[in-house]
Amino acid sequence: MRAVCFVNRLEFEFGGNVFRSSLTLGDVDNTGEMALVAGNASGDLAVFKGDKQWQILNGLGMITAVGIGDVLNCGLNAVVVVCGDGWCHIYLCPPGCARLECVHVQRIPANTKVLLLGDIDADGQQELVLGLTDRVVRSYRWCWLGEPIGKEFVQSLGKTTNVASLAGRGALVCLNKWEFAHQLGAVTLNHNAKDKPSLLVAQPGGTFMKIRCYPESDVTADFMDSDSSGRSNQFGETSVVYHPLCINSMRNPNVSTEILGDIETGHNNDKGSPFAVATLDGTLMLVHNDEILWSYQVDHQLFAVTKLDITGDGHDEIVVCSWDGQTYILDLEKHCVRFQLEETVSGFCSGKYTLEPNCSKPPIPVLVYATFNNKIYIYYDIHLPSMLTENFNPRLQSFMQGLNFDEVRKKLSASEGKDKILAELLTPPLTREKVKQLTEISLYFRKTIPHKKALTPSEN
Amino acid sequence: MEHLVDAHYVGLPSQGNVYSLTPLLLPSGAHKIILATLRRRVLSFRYNFTNDSSRLKPLVREVHFTCIPNTAEIVSIDAFHRGSSGEDYVIGITLVKPHNDPGRPPEAYLNVYCDQEWESDNSHAADRASSSEASVPHVAGGSTPSLDNAAQNCRMLELGFVPYQLTHTKLFQKNETVWVLGGSDCQVHILREDTSQNCYIEALAEDTLPEFAEKLPSPPLWTSIAFTTKDIRMSATGCECGYLKMTQCTFDGSQSDITASWELQLQGPISCVRFFSLPTEMHWQPTINNIDHLQFNLLVACSIQPSQVFMSVNKQGLSNGMELPTSASGDAVLCGMTADLDLDGSVEVLLGTYGHQLLVYKWDSNSWELRATRTLPHPVHSLHYLDVTGDGVRELLILTPKGLHVFQHHLEHVEDRVNSLVEMLLNITEDNQEKN
Numbered sequence: 001m002r003a004v005c006f007v008n009r010l011e012f013e014f015g016g017n018v019f020r021s022s023l024t025l026g027d028v029d030n031t032g033e034m035a036l037v038a039g040n041a042s043g044d045l046a047v048f049k050g051d052k053q054w055q056i057l058n059g060l061g062m063i064t065a066v067g068i069g070d071v072l073n074c075g076l077n078a079v080v081v082v083c084g085d086g087w088c089h090i091y092l093c094p095p096g097c098a099r100l101e102c103v104h105v106q107r108i109p110a111n112t113k114v115l116l117l118g119d120i121d122a123d124g125q126q127e128l129v130l131g132l133t134d135r136v137v138r139s140y141r142w143c144w145l146g147e148p149i150g151k152e153f154v155q156s157l158g159k160t161t162n163v164a165s166l167a168g169r170g171a172l173v174c175l176n177k178w179e180f181a182h183q184l185g186a187v188t189l190n191h192n193a194k195d196k197p198s199l200l201v202a203q204p205g206g207t208f209m210k211i212r213c214y215p216e217s218d219v220t221a222d223f224m225d226s227d228s229s230g231r232s233n234q235f236g237e238t239s240v241v242y243h244p245l246c247i248n249s250m251r252n253p254n255v256s257t258e259i260l261g262d263i264e265t266g267h268n269n270d271k272g273s274p275f276a277v278a279t280l281d282g283t284l285m286l287v288h289n290d291e292i293l294w295s296y297q298v299d300h301q302l303f304a305v306t307k308l309d310i311t312g313d314g315h316d317e318i319v320v321c322s323w324d325g326q327t328y329i330l331d332l333e334k335h336c337v338r339f340q341l342e343e344t345v346s347g348f349c350s351g352k353y354t355l356e357p358n359c360s361k362p363p364i365p366v367l368v369y370a371t372f373n374n375k376i377y378i379y380y381d382i383h384l385p386s387m388l389t390e391n392f393n394p395r396l397q398s399f400m401q402g403l404n405f406d407e408v409r410k411k412l413s414a415s416e417g418k419d420k421i422l423a424e425l426l427t428p429p430l431t432r433e434k435v436k437q438l439t440e441i442s443l444y445f446r447k448t449i450p451h452k453k454a455l456t457p458s459e460n
Numbered sequence: 461m462e463h464l465v466d467a468h469y470v471g472l473p474s475q476g477n478v479y480s481l482t483p484l485l486l487p488s489g490a491h492k493i494i495l496a497t498l499r500r501r502v503l504s505f506r507y508n509f510t511n512d513s514s515r516l517k518p519l520v521r522e523v524h525f526t527c528i529p530n531t532a533e534i535v536s537i538d539a540f541h542r543g544s545s546g547e548d549y550v551i552g553i554t555l556v557k558p559h560n561d562p563g564r565p566p567e568a569y570l571n572v573y574c575d576q577e578w579e580s581d582n583s584h585a586a587d588r589a590s591s592s593e594a595s596v597p598h599v600a601g602g603s604t605p606s607l608d609n610a611a612q613n614c615r616m617l618e619l620g621f622v623p624y625q626l627t628h629t630k631l632f633q634k635n636e637t638v639w640v641l642g643g644s645d646c647q648v649h650i651l652r653e654d655t656s657q658n659c660y661i662e663a664l665a666e667d668t669l670p671e672f673a674e675k676l677p678s679p680p681l682w683t684s685i686a687f688t689t690k691d692i693r694m695s696a697t698g699c700e701c702g703y704l705k706m707t708q709c710t711f712d713g714s715q716s717d718i719t720a721s722w723e724l725q726l727q728g729p730i731s732c733v734r735f736f737s738l739p740t741e742m743h744w745q746p747t748i749n750n751i752d753h754l755q756f757n758l759l760v761a762c763s764i765q766p767s768q769v770f771m772s773v774n775k776q777g778l779s780n781g782m783e784l785p786t787s788a789s790g791d792a793v794l795c796g797m798t799a800d801l802d803l804d805g806s807v808e809v810l811l812g813t814y815g816h817q818l819l820v821y822k823w824d825s826n827s828w829e830l831r832a833t834r835t836l837p838h839p840v841h842s843l844h845y846l847d848v849t850g851d852g853v854r855e856l857l858i859l860t861p862k863g864l865h866v867f868q869h870h871l872e873h874v875e876d877r878v879n880s881l882v883e884m885l886l887n888i889t890e891d892n893q894e895k896n
Contacts, residue, residue: 002518005469005865007837340471342862385870389467389516391509391851395875403882432850436489439852442881443803443874 002389003338006367008381010051016040018347018370019064020303021114025351025368026068027077028054028100029093033354034363037079038347038376039063045081047100048376050357055100061085069117070126072142072170075151078103080117080128086110088172094158103166108174109138118189120199121213128172129199131187135180137201139213144170176238178211182253186305190261192272202257203242206279210241243290245277256280258320260305265332266315274332276318278302284320286332294334300326304348308365310384317387319367321348327367335387343371355380393435400430400438462832464801464856467849467868468518474499475861478731478794479536479625481842484549484607490850492607493857495864496537496553500528504607505864507849516849518866523607525553527571527614532557535568536626540637542574547606550574552639554623568619570626570641570651572660575610617660621645622679629685631668632711638668642680648672648697670716671695671707678703686735688756688774692719696758696773698730704760706770706778722777728764735759735773736798738806738823759809761796764788767811769821769828784809784821784828791815791839799845799856801832803869803877810856812840818858838862 022039028047029035036048043060046053061083071078071090079091079100088108091100114131120139121127128140149169157163178201185202192198199211215237261275263286274288282302285295300322307316310329321327325341327348347370352363367379422441425434472495480496492506502525508517528534532555539551551573556566624642631638639651639660650663650672665673672683678701685695693716696706708720737754758770758778766788771780787793791814798807801820809821809828818840820832838860847854848866853874856867 002467003469003471004466005837005863006466007835385465389507389518389849389868390871391507391516391849392853392871392874393851395871396851396878399875399878433489436850436852439874439878440847442878443853444800444805 001336001338002387003340004384006339006379006382008379010048010378010380012046012048012053012376012378013374014038014040014044014046014370014376015374016042016044017372018376020347021065022063023347023349023368023370023376024066024068025349025353025366026079028068028079029097030076030095033357034352036353036368036376036378037066037068038370039066039081041084043083045079047079048378050355057091057100060089061087065112065115065130067115067117067128071117071128072103072149072154073125074149074154076154080115082108082112082115082130084111086112092154092163092166094155094163096155097158097163101162101164103163104170104172105167106172108140108172109136114184114187116187116189116199118197120189120197120211122196123214127175129187131184131201133183135183137176137178137180137184137187137199137211139175139199140172141175142170143173176213178209178238178240180209183256185257186259188259188261188275190273190275200259200261200275202259202277204253204257205255206257206277206283206285207242207244208257208259208277210243212237212239212241245285245287245290245292252281256303258303258305260307260318263307263318263332264309264314264316266313276305276307276320278305278320282322284318284328284330286318286334293332296328296330296334296336298322298326298328300324306348306350308350308367310365310382311386312383319350321345321369325369325371329384329387331387333387337384337387339367341369341371341377343369343373343375346370346372353378353380392439393432396435396439397430400435463803463870463873464867465870466865467516467855468866470495470503470505470518470520470864470866472497472503472861472863473501476841476859477535478841480534481844481857481859481864482537482539482551483844483846484539485541486850487546488850489847489852491846491848493844493846493848493864494523494537494539494551495859496534498533500530500532500534502534502537502553502611505848509850523611525551525571525573525611525614527616528553528555529557532569535623536641538626538628538639540628542637548575549607549610550637551607551610552626552628554619554626554641556622566622568621568623570617570619570623570639570660572615572617572639572653573610573613574615575606576613615659617651619643619649621647621649624679625682627683627685629669632687634714638663640669640672640683640685642683642697644679646676646679646699648676648680648683668716669693669695669709670718671709671721672697676703676705677701681729682732684733684735684758686756688754692774694735694756694774696733696735696760698733698760700729702726702728702730702762702764704730704733704778706758706773708774720777722773724778726760726762726765726768728762730760731763731792731794732761732796733758734796734798736807736809759796759798761793761811762788763792763794767793767796769809782828784811784819785830787811787819787821787830790817790819794840795842797843797845799843799854801856803874805881810843810845812843812858814839816840818843836860836865 018040039045041062045057047055064084065082067080081089088106090104092103093100111133112130113133116129131137182204188200189197201209258278262273277285280301282298286293302320302322304321306319310317318330325345327339329337349368353366354363369377425438474497476497482494483491495503502523504523505520508519535554537553542548553571556568558566621643627640641649650668651660652663654661678699680697680699683697693709704724706722755772756774758773761767766783768781770778793811793813795812797810800807811819816836818834821828822831842859844857845854858865
């Protein structure tokens with residue numbers, strides 16, 4: 001398997017235990033620049049921008065999950081910080097402000113493990129989905145008291161007084177509660193063929209639940225399973241479908257599972273997005289419409305699945321990380337590149353990061369590791385031109401096809417030594433040996449010809 | 461430097477040193493890399509490719525060399541090819557084995573591995589033509605059993621000194637390859653095969669390579685030998701105390717005479733010396749006749765003072781030294797190499813430092829200029845520029861204590877260069893014909 005060694009990284013000191021979900025990348029201050037937000041078990045929340053720590057907040061309790069998104073549905077990104085003891089903090093930094101300000105604190109059920117911000121019911125509004133260690137998933141939506149407050153108002157508030165005055169103007173309202181039979185892994189959103197979202201909740205042993213949160217009338221054939229349990233409430237109907245994924249050997253109920261949906265395939269097909277499922281025993285699967293496209297087995301404990309376009313070709317690569325720092329990058333064709341961080345990892349995420357703030361450079365792909373040694377590493381020089389390594393032969397061959405051999409040979413006088421050899425090499429059929437020699441001659445033609453075999457620098 | 465792509469990384473089970481990488485030329489024209497580590501494990505790395513596919517699969521395997529005692533440590537490794545083609549490798553590994561009594565110097569050995577079946581096949585080729593043909597291993601991109609066979613076939617030579625760099629050179633008069641080994645006794649030793657006794661013995665330098673007969677002031681760290689013409693051999697040795705010696709020899713038949721020798725005292729250990737040539741202009745320079753005009757330069761990597769390139773050493777000796785700017789401002793320089801990283805037909809000088817840096821210098825009409833640097837995660841032990849992908853384009857190999865980095869030229873860049881060079885060549889031939 002191909003392996004690479006990324007070198008250039010930013011290193012931040014950040015003490016304490018970082019939970020798996022309390023590390024995320026996003027546009028914190030609504031300037032279009034991507035920052036890293038990390039929270040630890042002792043209640044510190046740090047925001048990193050560029051090569052500096054931008055802000056640190058203390059005393060928030062045991063931070064178990066952090067999310068960045070428009071949770072207030074006012075067109076501005078907010079930071080949602082959820083603590084294990086049941087406090088949910090929302091911080092906001094409208095454009096023009098220099099600091100995150102707390103706009104809301106609310107008591108919610110304790111033991112949050114995973115957090116998802118997204119539109120789960122296709123109503124255009126962002127919902128907050130929290131997964132708890134007691135096998136419960138809850139969804140929340142922000143409701144303003146009175147008139148909804150828009151982006152302009154929040155921005156003007158940020159310029160004149162303080163966004164903290166938004167406190168008490170709204171609250172998170174619980175929409176749904178789903179209870180599961182087993183401990184849950186990750187929670188993710190996946191869009192189907194009609195661009196309708198469904199919530200995927202990972203269950204042990206590489207299985208998952210699919211939850212639909214919009215009325216039945218829009219249901220596609222996908223959801224017509226007889227065992228689906230529909231239920232309606234005032235926010236609309238939901239259904240939960242269990243998907244076992246047909247690998248019998250994988251039904252080990254002790255193996256925790258991670259899931260990640262909405263993987264960008266690049267081509268706009270009408271079949272919906274595929275999603276990735278990874279288990280702690282080292283299986284990674286790409287699943288599309290309940291069909292396992294491929295599965296990949298490694299002997300490392302995979303605990304995090306992320307997606308990132310590392311090659312820059314418009315489709316996502318799947319990046320999975322294990323507790324011992326082994327990172328696998330796979331494209332949708334299952335080509336794999338490995339990278340080993342030589343430290344144990346407590347949290348991992350990947351995404352785009354702005355390396356130099358205030359200079360309008362686009363954010364670049366990064367891998368972020370929180371280690372058990374009180375360090376956070378951001379690997380930023382990770383672009384790979386392609387997932388596969390190829391040699392030059394096919395390119396030269398296609399290049400040669402553009403040449404008219406007869407004409408070229410005519411130009412070379414067959415009497416002279418060097419031209420004679422060149423003419424010989426240009427005579428079809430082009431074997432691999434000839435192609436190699438041609439490349440060698442055209443690149444390093446100093447010593448190649450007389451010795452017939454190339455002198456290697458080691459012989460000098 | 462920006463046109464290089466991180467193609468592969470081979471992690472090492474334990475660290476090696478500046479002498480622990482050696483390439484082997486495969487019959488396909490690609491190289492296989494042998495990596496020795498301190499803790500006696502030897503890895504081989506190569507790319508597996510098939511004729512119908514250009515996809516490269518990296519293959520890393522452990523090679524189990526016999527006769528390496530448990531407590532021993534590998535110091536240096538080197539390998540060469542016997543015969544013109546095929547996979548008849550001879551691999552030399554030097555070891556030290558610490559003595560139980562800490563007061564006494566360690567035992568040291570040179571282990572030479574080669575496939576003796578191959579030997580007998582070749583020596584009895586006349587009467588066993590058919591059977592030897594059948595026993596020739598397949599030479600495509602597939603497996604190379606010959607290395608494993610060789611690894612099981614060891615001839616041991618006890619050394620009376622601690623070994624340093626192991627290298628080899630051809631004695632053209634006898635068409636024989638001998639080992640050249642630096643020793644802690646301040647000498648460069650010549651070790652050759654005694655076919656009648658089926659063992660290796662130390663040869664007298666006077667009879668083989670007279671330039672190594674003299675005792676040096678301190679242990680030689682690096683020796684480099686180059687043939688500037690058909691009958692002139694240049695050799696250079698850098699020592700631990702900073703003493704640099706360069707010798708020019710002519711050889712004719714079995715006679716080898718020193719024609720000139722230069723010496724220089726530099727500051728601090730000389731970690732590497734290498735001969736190389738810069739083409740004076742972009743044209744074909746292949747024929748034996750004009751090799752006389754070729755200017756040979758000597759790269760001297762120094763660990764304390766700035767590294768230097770002595771220009772045109774075959775004409776001017778060590779008189780024309782050019783410093784490589786800022787090469788002393790980092791950490792100690794551990795290795796040096798020449799490589800054409802920008803594919804313009806003229807080589808750059810590369811230096812690898814203990815401070816995790818790779819420095820790239822380019823000749824700019826009358827001085828060496830620092831063109832690029834690259835940071836690696838660990839100290840740079842060894843640099844090589846070889847074709848490992850089997851396509852004629854060479855790759856940059858960088859050995860650090862933790863692993864081997866393989867950097868490949870960006871293929872679009874290569875295509876661009878090939879395109880412009882082919883066009884240029886065709887225009888030149890056209891011009892020539894018009895003149896005719």
